[in-house]
Amino acid sequence: MTRDRVAVIDPSNFTPPYDHHLCEGLADNGWKVKLFTSGKTNWTPRDYERVQAFYPLTEGRVGDALPEKIRVLGKGTEHIIGMLELVKRLNRWDPDIVHFQWLPLPFVDVPLVRLIGHIAPTVLTVHDSTPFQGSATSRLQRFMTEKGPQVVDEVIVHTEETKAKLVEASVPEKDISVIPHGVIRYPITAHLPTNNSEKTTVLFFGNVKPYKGVDVLIDAVARLPPEVRQKSRIVIAGRPHGSADKLKQRARKQGVTESITWELGFIEHECVGAYFKESDIVVFPYRHIDQSGALMTALPFGKPVIATEVGGFADVLTDGVHGRLVPPDNADALSNALADVLTDKDRRAEMGDAVAELADNTYSWERIAEMTTELYGEALRNQRE
Incomplete structure (x- = not known):
């Protein structure tokens, strides 16, 4: 034509x-x-x-x-x-x-x-x-x-x-x-403070809305074995839909305040890529979705993804290959998947390579x-x- x-x-x-x-x-x-x-x-x-x-x-x-x-x-x-x-x-x-x-x-x-x-x-x-x-x-x-x-x-x-x-x-x-x-390819034009704690960083990125399941993520972090949680750092980065006070209260009640870093607010364009680059694992605990722009932003950075088995996550990712897929609204399953990937550095590297291949070819x-x-x-x- x-x-x-x-x-x-x-x-x-x-x-x-x-x-x-x-x-x-x-x-x-x-x-x-x-x-x-x-x-x-x-x-x-x-x-x-x-x-x-x-x-x-x-x-x-x-x-x-x-x-x-x-x-x-x-x-x-x-x-x-x-x-x-x-x-x-x-x-x-x-x-x-x-x-x-x-x-x-x-x-x-x-x-x-x-x-x-x-x-x-x-x-x-x-x-x-x-x-x-x-x-x-x-x-x-x-x-x-x-x-x-x-x-x-x-x-x-x-x-x-x-x-x-x-x-x-x-x-x-x-x-x-x-x-x-x-895939969405953000240039890396800014740098975040270096994580000197040597903890493994798990990133949730995007607008914080109820359907995205941040509350489920908090519950899942609370269910991690203490020795795993102590070596992990959960970063929640994005603009909240309304107040995030209830989520912070939930974290305090669950005793995981020290495990979570809140980066709430609008994330400037030049900083987006830096968040994904500095992470080790990306997590999407959504209750429902068609397709996620945040997922497609994550792919080029080659990090393993833990997501719920809904919508585009299930279409794009293969459980055990690109990360882990779990049922929505299931804090126990999400916690087990987090622990699985957090405790196996070699497997994380293999999963990350598979994710990067998706970005370069299929998408x-x-x-x-x-x-x-x-x-x-x-x-x-x-x-x-």
Whole structure:
């Protein structure tokens, strides 16, 4: 197929690392790419154009000065204006494919996606089969979110589990393609204080939200044999969703305060890579997930991963090869897996090598861009027919 223009749309700039790597991969595969998004980014476009198309006021100094309720209403208004302007921009640029990453205001976005479908075939990546992590603000919002995958020409998901959920929600199976989430490669431009304690470092990284199971991790650390726990250091790094006081109280009650280092707050872009580089094991005790950007960030660093056997973790990792997989919400199983990997340095090295191989081959953006290009070709053929 002739490769020409693809418009990638992420209005709220929800997934800048994913957007960047996808756009670079598509550009390397011969596409001319424009990313229509908002806000600031730490990812510098090399071979694609980044267009500031949404929220010029509410995501700037004006928005910072507004009360929260007014800012939210203003952002909703700006979203409608931005989407209407997007239709005009796309008409002028005349792309061959329009690829949506997110539809953040579905009762506005879904009708306009139908309209944009008259300009070019439309593709939607469903990153999360549980919209808004189950916290959509109204029945209308939830209903229209479910309509999103039904109004585009092609749907991309990252796991077979997500595909099954969409089929159950009446999205035609023939319209759904499973294309993996690629690795996220953060540059290492900052350094953390050296761990001089000689303890083995276990890293939890990412926004601290209830579904991510940090409470289960705390319970699992408490169940470690004392001699293992004394030689281990658990780092919990990320921005908490609300207060982390209950988690800290849980750690005190379990008697593991000295075993846990809390690095709570926004982790600057230049520090992300350093956290993974300085860790020995990465842990993801999630209760549920489709695919995890934090997992895909971890892979290039070649560290063994201990995760729950849910969603993308089960698709990407093989128990005993890349680390350990355990049932969700099971502190005993998680503790046993931690102890297993913590006490065997040679095995950790073997697992780390296997993880690094995943990053270099199966989940490379070169492969993912090729799969995405094949999908675009299918969409264009269906349009001609």
